[in-house]
Amino acid sequence: xxxxPGVREASRATLPLASHRRPGVRREARKEGLFxxxxxxxxxxxxxxxxxFPIIASLGLSLxxxxxxxxxxxxxxxxxxxxxxDGPTLHSFGVTVILAVGIVALQLSLGMFLAVLVNQRRxxxxxxxxxxVFYLPLLASTAAVSIFMGYMFDAKYGVIxxxxxxxxxxxxxxxxxxWGSMISIILIVVWQQVGxxxxxxxxxxxxxxxxxxxxxxxxxxxxxRTLFQVKIPLISxxxxxxxxxxxxNALQLFDQPYIMTKGGPGTSTTTATxxxxxxxxxxxxxxxxxxIAIVLLLIxxxxxxxxFLAARKLVFYQ
Amino acid sequence: MSVTIAAxxxxxxKLAEVVxxxxxxxxxxxxxxxxxxxxxxxxxxxxxxxxxxxxxxPLHADFSNYSAVFDQIPIGTFFVNSTIVTGLIVVxxxxxxxxxxxxxxxxxxxxxNIVFGVFLATMMVPLQTIIIPVFVIVKNLGxxxxxxxxxxxxxxxxxxxxxxxxxxxxxxxxxxxxxxxDGASRFKVFYMVYAxxxxxxxxxxxxxxxxxxxxxFYRPLIFLQSQNNFTLxxxxxxxxxxxxxxxxSVVLAGxxxxxxxxxxxxxxxxxxxxxxxxxxxxx
Numbered sequence: 001x002x003x004x005p006g007v008r009e010a011s012r013a014t015l016p017l018a019s020h021r022r023p024g025v026r027r028e029a030r031k032e033g034l035f036x037x038x039x040x041x042x043x044x045x046x047x048x049x050x051x052x053f054p055i056i057a058s059l060g061l062s063l064x065x066x067x068x069x070x071x072x073x074x075x076x077x078x079x080x081x082x083x084x085x086d087g088p089t090l091h092s093f094g095v096t097v098i099l100a101v102g103i104v105a106l107q108l109s110l111g112m113f114l115a116v117l118v119n120q121r122r123x124x125x126x127x128x129x130x131x132x133v134f135y136l137p138l139l140a141s142t143a144a145v146s147i148f149m150g151y152m153f154d155a156k157y158g159v160i161x162x163x164x165x166x167x168x169x170x171x172x173x174x175x176x177x178x179w180g181s182m183i184s185i186i187l188i189v190v191w192q193q194v195g196x197x198x199x200x201x202x203x204x205x206x207x208x209x210x211x212x213x214x215x216x217x218x219x220x221x222x223x224x225r226t227l228f229q230v231k232i233p234l235i236s237x238x239x240x241x242x243x244x245x246x247x248x249n250a251l252q253l254f255d256q257p258y259i260m261t262k263g264g265p266g267t268s269t270t271t272a273t274x275x276x277x278x279x280x281x282x283x284x285x286x287x288x289x290x291x292i293a294i295v296l297l298l299i300x301x302x303x304x305x306x307x308f309l310a311a312r313k314l315v316f317y318q
Numbered sequence: 319m320s321v322t323i324a325a326x327x328x329x330x331x332k333l334a335e336v337v338x339x340x341x342x343x344x345x346x347x348x349x350x351x352x353x354x355x356x357x358x359x360x361x362x363x364x365x366x367x368x369x370x371x372x373x374x375x376p377l378h379a380d381f382s383n384y385s386a387v388f389d390q391i392p393i394g395t396f397f398v399n400s401t402i403v404t405g406l407i408v409v410x411x412x413x414x415x416x417x418x419x420x421x422x423x424x425x426x427x428x429x430x431n432i433v434f435g436v437f438l439a440t441m442m443v444p445l446q447t448i449i450i451p452v453f454v455i456v457k458n459l460g461x462x463x464x465x466x467x468x469x470x471x472x473x474x475x476x477x478x479x480x481x482x483x484x485x486x487x488x489x490x491x492x493x494x495x496x497x498x499x500d501g502a503s504r505f506k507v508f509y510m511v512y513a514x515x516x517x518x519x520x521x522x523x524x525x526x527x528x529x530x531x532x533x534x535f536y537r538p539l540i541f542l543q544s545q546n547n548f549t550l551x552x553x554x555x556x557x558x559x560x561x562x563x564x565x566x567s568v569v570l571a572g573x574x575x576x577x578x579x580x581x582x583x584x585x586x587x588x589x590x591x592x593x594x595x596x597x598x599x600x601x
Contacts, residue, residue: 035504036427043418046474051440054451117338133346139580141533143551144573148356162370199595255535293447
């Protein structure tokens, strides 16, 4: 523990009775420190016990074999070696990445499209109404969405295939084929989550200074050109942010495939988190499940890192 | 932008506007359609529920599903469980995060930056990565298959601390200094001056936690075994599994009932939901 932070923040500091030479300043500082520790103590205890320690424990457990009943046995990197040759688990990582990329691509582009359209509305009433409408799906729990979407996507009786058949299309086997189930999951997640991206983008677009847009207009730039060459570069930090957050969430996808397809048909929607759940809580292989969890964390960190790297070239900071 | 368009209303611009509005209305129909279908289908008799076309306007609304859902599963118990879990987490995190957020923003103490750095680092780690150790800790605390297994691990939050700290950082230190000179204790300065000013941030955090924990499925699935401890999302999924396709409208009635508190809160506090999106996306 250094005292440097305190020194650095001296300008912000509360030194109520302070003149540095006066005796009692040290005692005051000590009192303030004690007050600080008391104030953070509750949060520190809970975060330490239920977040920090579990992170370390997860790392440790990934090096053990543990069936919960007998005591854990140290196996070194054997779990990681097993993972490299574990076809179904590797497949689930592939499924996770494909679904996540599909979700993020659709969610971001649709969110941007809707935000641009709403941003063009002049009446505040229209803006508020559309914002409310696109937010509403977020009020349902993912479990609820999975339940009613499961009925709606039903191949035989579902309302979606009914309307498709009305316009002369054949019934789509949404949840019972490999591609159908993956596309369904992507559509259902995006249906619910797009409002999140949309709200972020509307806020960003609203904050683009009007002088910039007027300048573009005076220079004769078309609306499309203004969008791609002025607005989108200006809000690119928000786009990066939305992409990173959506990707982190999508890589942890669990509820929708677990409830709607149980990861099926076969393993076509079995995400890494589903395999981890089955390994840990159904097959009671806590060590190996921790290994899967750690690898998932590494994948999330790597993909997030990649996005920030790509952003160096693409994102424009004012 | 709006000024320039208004200034020269060329036909092409007008056409583009009409197309824009039409596209927005179509998008709104897609956003609302599934919710409307859920409501109207919950008002059809179970026998009719899966017949197409759906009845978009419930001419013969049949509310029997709403009483049936109480008969077929203990949805009242699920409601109480969800309320206890969500309520206590919201209250708990409001207390712990406001206290710690204030200290990290306004109080000087040795090691502050290190502790805060550790908090920030833990925010990056997904729930799945820590769920097994948390499960073991919960078991060793004797909390297995209880509401406490959901509540106690969620009472502190690095994210909530971060959110509150960011808000307190914007506040002027002079107010507190003045109150101190007037003889107020450190805690009184926090409680009487700054915590009150932080009401919008507290509301945002509370709404975020409400939305997150009211809808939570993953931890209840892992931590709870007995049905009388189930929260709403877990109970509804169980209802769907047990009843099969014969009682869709009953299941959907349950889905609608579970959504009511969120919708009411949204109507009352919409701006905090919207604020939570920008803030909550840091999680």
